[in-house]
Amino acid sequence: MAAPEDPHRRRVGLLYDERMCRHATPDGEIHPENPDRIRAIWQKLESEGIPLRCVVLSAKEAEDKYIASVHTARHIKLIKNISSKKFNSQRLRIASEFNSIYFNKGSSEASYLAAGSVMEVSEKVAKGDLDSAIAIVRPPGHHAESDEAMGFCLFNNVAIAANFLLNERPELGIRKILIVDWDVHHGNGTQNMFYNDPRVLFFSVHRFDFGMFYPASGDGSYCMIGEGPGAGYNINVPWEQGQCGDADYVAVWDHVLLPVAESYDPDIILISAGFDAAVDDPLGGCCITPYGYSLMLKKLMGFAQGKIVMALEGGYNLKSIADSVLACAKVLLEEKPLVGSIKAQPLESTWRVIQEVRHELKTFWPALSVELPQKVLVSNWRPCSVELNLSSSSESIVENDGGASVTICATNFVEIIEPLSKLNIDEDNHGKAITLDHIATDKSPVVLSEECPNAQALMPDKNVDGCTRWRSVLSKTEVWYGSYGSNMWKPGFLCYIKGGKVEGMNEPCPGSQDKSSPKGVIWKTVPHQLFFARSLTRTWGKGGVAFLHPESNKNDKAYMCMYRITLEQFNDVLLQENSLHQENGKSQGAGAPLLDLSDIGVVAENKSLPLEALKAGWYSNILYLGEEDNLPILTMTCSCSEIDQFRSGELPVSGPSNDYMNTLVRGLVEGKQITREEAIAYINDAAMREL
Helix, strand or coil, X not given: CCCCCCCCCCCEEEECCHHHHHCCCCCCCCCCCCCHHHHHHXXXXXXXXXXXXXXXXXXXXXXXXXXXXXXXXXXXXHHHHCCCHHHCCCHHHHHHCCECCCCCCCHXXXXXXXXXXXXXXHHHHHHCCCCEEEECCCCCCCCXXXXXXXXXXXXXXXXXXXXXXXXXXXXXXXCCEEEEECCCXXXXXXXXXXXXXXXXXXXXXXXXXXXXXCCCCHHHCCCCCCCHHHCCCXXXXXXXXXXXXXXXXXXXXXXHHHHHHHHHCCCEEEEEXXXXXXXXXXXXXXXXXXXXXXXXXXHHCCCHHHCEEEEECCCCCHHHHHHHHHHHHHHHCCCCCXXXXXXXXXXXXXHHHHHHHHHHHCCCCHHHCCCCCHHHHHHCCECCCCCEECCCCCCHHHHCCCCCCCEEECCCHHHHHHHHHCCCCCCCCCCCCCCHHHCCCCCCCCEEECCCCCHHHHCCCCCCCHHHHHHHHHCCCEEEEEECCHHHCHHHHHHHHHCECCCCCCCCECCCCCCCCCCCEEEEEECCCEEEECCEECCCEECEEEEECCXXXXXXXXXXXXXXXXXXXXXXXXXXXXHHCCCCCCCCEECCCCCCHHHHHHHHHHCEEECHHHCCCCCCEEEEEEEECCEEEEEEECCHHHHHHHHHCCCCCCCECHHHHHHHHHHHHHCCCCCHHHHHHHHHHHHHCCC
């Protein structure tokens, strides 16, 4: 194929192979991860003459021995054989066992070609045969775990290439690799494969929504920084919401990625180049322009002598991915750059996330220890809109599992926010709660609409920062949060405030935006039945978790540890409880409070309040348990209708796992309520009693 004639022109490799289009849905049904994705990119590049100015490469299948550096033998065997005739009748069933995966007769070949192609271009760039390269491959890879396909990904292409360079080609001198994952979803698979390895600095900027956005786990939290020798070499920048665009990403580049990259001084940069954070992508909900991608890439060209390999990940709007890859190709060729400018400011939440990431990593990277100028933080941001994402995940939507994507749009945004801003709050009362006598019980409705994909467009022109406004108001109101489950153990509860996990937990908590410790801790008993239900949770694994019967009974007694926290923190705990403790991974996220001031008046009057926005969650029912020091006592549990389902067997009732039970026992014993023996008996009795 034609190579560049100008010896001064950068040698950019370009790899595309039509054989990767053979991986498609088995029955031809519509799916966002389809062959047209890479066809659209290639056609766009051809129309602009890009292949004529690049070194066009042929795809090669990866060898099993190289794939085995990151994947288990069992996983390799499955992907290798899944397209054979032997699996014709089993393919659909096997695919259904994975999260957002399909297989067909072309899946095996495409997977091996995708992994081998990224290896091929990475080796040529590492050797110096090429200055940089773009691998237009599919299926994508960054979600694939060592032993599991997920999120459209079968083999982890970038991870295989990184291991190949480090372990199979030491003569090339690649000692340090920077992996930049700018796909809108967290690169969970890649993170886990290098979590202990300082030879790989993994950087992922992704939509997180407090752990509710796909892949809907705490792995994408900023507190996940690596372990052992890899501590500090895993950097997550977790967006709190959608709508992030050029300004937000450039701010993260300038204040997190670039300072760290300069200190790390990588030998090569591998980019997990997903384009689903692009404008109009149907799954991402963000708005990076082709100019934004070109600017992000241009800033990375200053490192590793410009040795950059781009491997395609996600991106499901054909025009956006084609235009964005074209913009990036022109950057690598160092041709006339795309003309553009960034007029918008970063979101307010962007600066908060940047500060949290810098604080978490400053001991590892001194360049991040410098405080950002206050004038930057105060003036250079834009407000966010109110959005409630009720889908189970952005990628699993396409599996049609019954979870429709619904957006709650603030068609009357000011009516929702302004009543909170006009409440009479004493700014100097250091968080003293507003008494219930002063709380209105009327609540402006939030309108559910499937015809409103963009809440930002419905906001009034006046500069109202809804996200900050409600948090500011609720941060000045205190409540008692009553825990009767694992949060009775204070270190466990603090995970929901400060982030992280304790012994026995499988999933870390994202934490609250306000990481202040509780202002008080007291114990009491309540006349409600404690019981254990469900059979599996993401946090604790197999076994039931604690629930409180929503109806009181004077013959029942449950121990409760009460934490004095702000209503803002209570909202964040409520959000996490309804996403981490689920067996099906479904979750909710909210840009508006789930429980606001007017709701406290309602729950106090009615003694309970089912939250419609959390109806798919396990802890959607708020109970009012009286007052302590003139502050309301609130807890969360299941609804009365679920009690009937537990009784009938429609929903499972199950005893707690050993880890979960030990955590409850520690809480009761360290809280000096009862002895260890009494605590075990108390929990066993609750697990065995009928509802």
